[in-house]
Amino acid sequence: MNEIRLFKIGELSELFNVSVDSIRYYEKVGLLHPIRNTNNYRLYTVDDVRVMNTIRELLDLGFNTNDILKFEQDRTLSHMINMLEDEEKAIDTQMALLQKKKNGIHERLVSIHxxxxxxxxxxxxxxxxxxxxxxxxxxxxxxxxxxxxxxxxxxxxxxxxxxxxxxxxxxxxxxxxxxxxxxxxxxxxxxxxxxxxxxxxxxxxxxxxxxxxxxxxxxxxxxxxxxxxxxxxxxxxxxxxxxxxxxxxxxxxxxxxxxxxxxxxxxxxx
Incomplete structure (x- = not known):
C-alpha cells in the first residue's frame, strides 16, 4: 500500500518559490486545506499541490485570488471555459485601449518631428x-x-x-x-x-x-x-x-x- 505523501509548509514554499506568508494567505481565503499532525504542524496534501499549480497558472494568466477561489468551489469544465473566454475578451479590450494609446503617442511624435x-x-x-x-x-x-x-x-x-x-x-x-x-x-x-x-x-x-x-x-x-x-x-x-x-x-x-x-x-x- 502506497504511503500518502504530505508536505510541510516549508517544502511547499520551496517547491513553488513563494513565501510562507503567501501559503498561509491561500489557506486563510480557503484555497488550501492542510491537515494538522499530532504536533499541530500544517501538512499539505497532493491536492494542495494541485491547487498551488492552478493558483500559479491562473495568476500568470491575469486572474485574481477570488476568481481562483470561485473556480475551486465549482471546478467544472464549463466554469473553466467561461473564465478563459471572459479573460480573453478583457485582454482584447485592454489591447485595443493600448493600441489607441500607442497610436496617440505615435501621432504626437510624427507631429513633433x-x-x-x-x-x-x-x-x-x-x-x-x-x-x-x-x-x-x-x-x-x-x-x-x-x-x-x-x-x-x-x-x-x-x-x-x-x-x-x-x-x-x-x-x-x-x-x-x-x-x-x-x-x-x-x-x-x-x-x-x-x-x-x-x-x-x-x-x-x-x-x-x-x-x-x-x-x-x-x-x-x-x-x-x-x-x-x-x-x-x-x-x-x-x-x-x-x-x-x-x-x-x-x-x-x-x-x-x-x-x-x-x-x-x-x-x-x-
Whole structure:
C-alpha cells in the first residue's frame, strides 16, 4: 500500500518559490486545506499541490485570488471555459485601449518631428495650402495666461478631451494692437490645429496661397517678423487677404525652454 505523501509548509514554499506568508494567505481565503499532525504542524496534501499549480497558472494568466477561489468551489469544465473566454475578451479590450494609446503617442511624435524638420532660418516662402479644419476656442482677444483655463472650459462644455501635446495652438494676430506685456500682438482668435491627431473641429482655414516663415524662440520675434512679411508682400505685389497667424508647433505644452519653441507665421495672400 502506497504511503500518502504530505508536505510541510516549508517544502511547499520551496517547491513553488513563494513565501510562507503567501501559503498561509491561500489557506486563510480557503484555497488550501492542510491537515494538522499530532504536533499541530500544517501538512499539505497532493491536492494542495494541485491547487498551488492552478493558483500559479491562473495568476500568470491575469486572474485574481477570488476568481481562483470561485473556480475551486465549482471546478467544472464549463466554469473553466467561461473564465478563459471572459479573460480573453478583457485582454482584447485592454489591447485595443493600448493600441489607441500607442497610436496617440505615435501621432504626437510624427507631429513633433515634422515640426522639427521645418526650415527655421526665418526665410519667407510662398506656399499653397488646402482647406484646413481647426478647432476655434476663442473668437476675440484672449490674454495668454487665460488660454489654458479657456481650453479646459471648452473641454467641459463639449464633453470631449482635446490634445495639446503635438498640436498647434494658433493665434490670429491683430497687427494694430500689442498685448499687455508688450512682447507680442494682441489676438483676434485662438484655435487649435492638428493634421496628425483626431480633433473636434468647428472652423476652417481657407484654401489658398500663404506667405510663411518659421523661427525658433519666443513670441516677441513676431513683432518684427510680421512687418518683414508684409513688406515682402508689398515688394512682390501680393495682396494681403487676412491677418497673420502664429502656428505654435512647439511651445509651452512640449517644453519650458523658450529657445526650443518653434513658431510658424502665415499670412494669406493673392
Amino acid at each position: 515634422q515640426a522639427l524638420s521645418k526650415d527655421t532660418s526665418e526665410t519667407i516662402t510662398l506656399q499653397h495650402f488646402p482647406q484646413r479644419e481647426c478647432m476655434k476656442i476663442v473668437d476675440g482677444d484672449m490674454p495668454d495666461v487665460l488660454i489654458n483655463y479657456t481650453l479646459a472650459h471648452f473641454h467641459k462644455d463639449n464633453l470631449e478631451q482635446t490634445s495639446t501635446i503635438g498640436v498647434c495652438d494658433c493665434y490670429v494676430l491683430d497687427m494694430n494692437a500689442i498685448n499687455q506685456e508688450g512682447n507680442d500682438y494682441r489676438t483676434k482668435a485662438v484655435f487649435f490645429y492638428a493634421p496628425h491627431l483626431p480633433l473636434q473641429t468647428n472652423d476652417i482655414l481657407p484654401e489658398g496661397d500663404y506667405l510663411t516663415l518659421a523661427y525658433r524662440g519666443g513670441f516677441h520675434k513676431s513683432l518684427h517678423l510680421v512687418p518683414k512679411m508684409l513688406q515682402y508682400a508689398k515688394e512682390h505685389h501680393l495682396k494681403v487677404l487676412g491677418d497673420p497667424i502664429e502656428f505654435c508647433h512647439i511651445d509651452r505644452y512640449e517644453t519650458s525652454h523658450i529657445d526650443e519653441y518653434l513658431i510658424e507665421l502665415e499670412i494669406r495672400v493673392s
